[in-house]
Amino acid sequence: MSDIHIVILGAGLGGTIAAYEIAEATKGKAKVSVINKGDDYWFVPSNPWVAVGWREPEAIRAHLPPVMKKHGIGFTGVGARKVMPDENKIELNDDSIIEYDYLVIATGPELAFDEIPGFGPEAHTQSVCQTDHAKEAHAKFEELCANPRPIVVGAVQGASCYGPAYEMAMILDTELKRRKIRHKIPMTFISPEPYVGHLGLDGVGDTKGLLESEMRNRHIKWITNARVDSVEEGVCHVTEVNEDGSEKAKHDLDFGWAMMLPAFRGIKPLMGLEGLVNPRGFVITDKHQRNTKYKNVFGVGVCIAIPPVAPTPLPVGVPKTGFMIESMVTATAMNLKQILNGEEPTHEASWNAICLADFGDGGVAFVAKPQIPPRNTNWSSDGKWVHLAKIGFEKYFLRKIRKGESEPFYEKLALHVLGVKKLNFD
Numbered sequence: 001m002s003d004i005h006i007v008i009l010g011a012g013l014g015g016t017i018a019a020y021e022i023a024e025a026t027k028g029k030a031k032v033s034v035i036n037k038g039d040d041y042w043f044v045p046s047n048p049w050v051a052v053g054w055r056e057p058e059a060i061r062a063h064l065p066p067v068m069k070k071h072g073i074g075f076t077g078v079g080a081r082k083v084m085p086d087e088n089k090i091e092l093n094d095d096s097i098i099e100y101d102y103l104v105i106a107t108g109p110e111l112a113f114d115e116i117p118g119f120g121p122e123a124h125t126q127s128v129c130q131t132d133h134a135k136e137a138h139a140k141f142e143e144l145c146a147n148p149r150p151i152v153v154g155a156v157q158g159a160s161c162y163g164p165a166y167e168m169a170m171i172l173d174t175e176l177k178r179r180k181i182r183h184k185i186p187m188t189f190i191s192p193e194p195y196v197g198h199l200g201l202d203g204v205g206d207t208k209g210l211l212e213s214e215m216r217n218r219h220i221k222w223i224t225n226a227r228v229d230s231v232e233e234g235v236c237h238v239t240e241v242n243e244d245g246s247e248k249a250k251h252d253l254d255f256g257w258a259m260m261l262p263a264f265r266g267i268k269p270l271m272g273l274e275g276l277v278n279p280r281g282f283v284i285t286d287k288h289q290r291n292t293k294y295k296n297v298f299g300v301g302v303c304i305a306i307p308p309v310a311p312t313p314l315p316v317g318v319p320k321t322g323f324m325i326e327s328m329v330t331a332t333a334m335n336l337k338q339i340l341n342g343e344e345p346t347h348e349a350s351w352n353a354i355c356l357a358d359f360g361d362g363g364v365a366f367v368a369k370p371q372i373p374p375r376n377t378n379w380s381s382d383g384k385w386v387h388l389a390k391i392g393f394e395k396y397f398l399r400k401i402r403k404g405e406s407e408p409f410y411e412k413l414a415l416h417v418l419g420v421k422k423l424n425f426d
Contacts, residue, residue, distance in 0.1 A: 004030040006336065007090065007100035009080060011036035011064055013044070014301030014325045015106035019073050020406035021333040022104065029340045033074030035090060035098065039065055041401050042131040045322075046394050048168045048358075050134035051259070052141060052175040057131045060394070062401045071404045080269045085276055085294045090269075102339075104332060105283050105299045109264030116156060118231035119262070125231055126259040128164055140257055145176075148184035149256025152236050156228045157192040158263030160317025161302075162199045163357050165191065165261050166211060166364075173218045174360030188253055189215065190226040190238055190260065192314035198224075200319045201353065202309050202373055204366040205380030211364065214382075223251060225313050228260065236260075245313045264317070266303060278305045288345040289332045298335070300328040309372055323354040323410035324371055330408055352377075354410055358390040365389070 006022055008015050011034050023032045043060040050057060068075040076098075082091040083103075090098045111129050113120025121127045126137035144151070153169045155162055169189050176182035193199070196215060197207035215222055225248070227239045236258055238251040266281020275293030277283055283299030284292055291297040302320045309318055327349040335345030353371035357364045363386030369377035399405075 002029050002031065004101045004340065005099065006030045006032045006102045006104065007098060008032065008034045008104045008106055009083070009090065010034075010105065010107035010301075010303070011041055011075075012106065012108045012301065013322060014108070014303075014329055015104075016041050016062075016064070016401055017326060017406070018104055018106050018300055018329045018332065019068065020071065020404050021329055021408075022336060023071055023073050024406045025333040025337040026340055030101075030336075031074065032072075033098065033100075034064075034068060034076070035080050035092065036064070036075070036077050037079035037093075039063060039075075039077035043394060043398055043401075044129070044131070045164075045390075047128040047131055047134040048164060048171050050131060051126070051128050051137040051168065052171055053138050054171075054175075054360075057135050060131065060398065062398060067402060067404045083269045083273065083276075085273060085297055088296070101296060102336060103294075103297045104336075105270070105297065105303055106301045106329075107267050107270070107303045109302050110267045110281070112158070112263045112265045115158075115263060116228050116230060119156070119228065119260070123231065124233050124258070125236075126257065127262070128168060128259060129261065137257075137259060141172075144185070144257040145179060145181060147256065148181055149234075150254050151185055151187040152190060152253050152255040152258040153187065153260065154190040154222075154226070155192065155261040156263060157226075158315040158317060159192065159261045160200055160264055161261055161319050162191065162193065163319070163321075163355050165189070165259075167357050167359065168259055169220055170214060170218065170357075170359030170363075173220065185256075187218075187220045189220050189222040190228070190236075190253070191222070191224055192226060192312070192316050193224050194243075194312050194316070195224055196222055198312075198316065199355075200309065200316050201368060201371060204353070204355075204368045205378050207364065207366055207380050210380060210382050214359065214364070226251075227314055231258070241313050243313055263315070264302065270303075280305070282306075287348045288335050289328050289349060290335065290345065298332045300332055301325045304328075318372070319353070321353040321355060321371065323352045324349070326408050326410045327351060352410075356386055356390045356393060358387050361387060363387045363390065 041062040049055040127133035197211040236253040240249045282305035331347040331349040334347040353368040366380035
């Protein structure tokens, strides 16, 4: 085995598949290791199901050390304390040091709950960003069902992941109807998006019309261009703004259960590293996923810096969807292979988007190629088939993670939902 050491920091969606693809692409030419905070991968897209009791956390967990070992990939779950790019070192939480020749940062974000007073699972609102948060949200949901009160759901200013907010609202509606208590629980959706279905992408296909229709049919009121100012026990204080950002109206929304997606920022081990990250802590990369200052550092996934699609009255980030992340991973793996062969990197991520937004009894799917407009493919559709496809996707993808399969999947899924390719989820 070569003395060259490639370290992957993070084992979420991007980091886990990066480990598999990079190990395959550089086989015999490098040692690959993964640093993660914890030993498990969690299938985050299923967290809204956990929040209403449709999934137990254990069902969406993949234990990583055995599968990493099987594929010859080093693994530690102690987590990183500090990245030292000038020294090509990472200090871990157990005081040990790992040296690297190449680093792939795939940490995902830190959740910026503290930027709004009273916000987050340690204060007055719930979260589905982590599976342990979703489990806590389920306990609070059961309390709500026993003592019905209004629900507030959505996202706050600066958020960059909107699909789960829409999913959560619709899944709540579906479950409350099943329990025959929906009529007792008013629901309001709030978002900094300039319109329903913007999704941080200026819409995809007719997501505006499809999602507004769903909201009306399910009697979910909404407030867009909404800034959450603060949250206290049972009350969310919101300012609705005009197109120029000026104040339009104040809303004090009572709730018995509230879940809003937070803004993201970079993790603490990366903060303040000039040239590696921007002021928000997101990794700066070029078109080859490589950092512009530290040429032996790459970034993939939610942790990288991407500018907004277009100006909006309130900060609205661009989502990094699974399809987009997978293309970043593949480009990075192929570029590392080229570098180890003494070549210059040439591969670029396609940055396409596919989303299966499950509503419990139906859903909306969209494909955006590329993710940021103008696009070659700008397609959306709805129906019960989306719910069924999401169930199959969960099963398929968890199997892929648990087996250590490196073959990219999202391109196949995109072709499947477009009706171009049949895909066997079994």
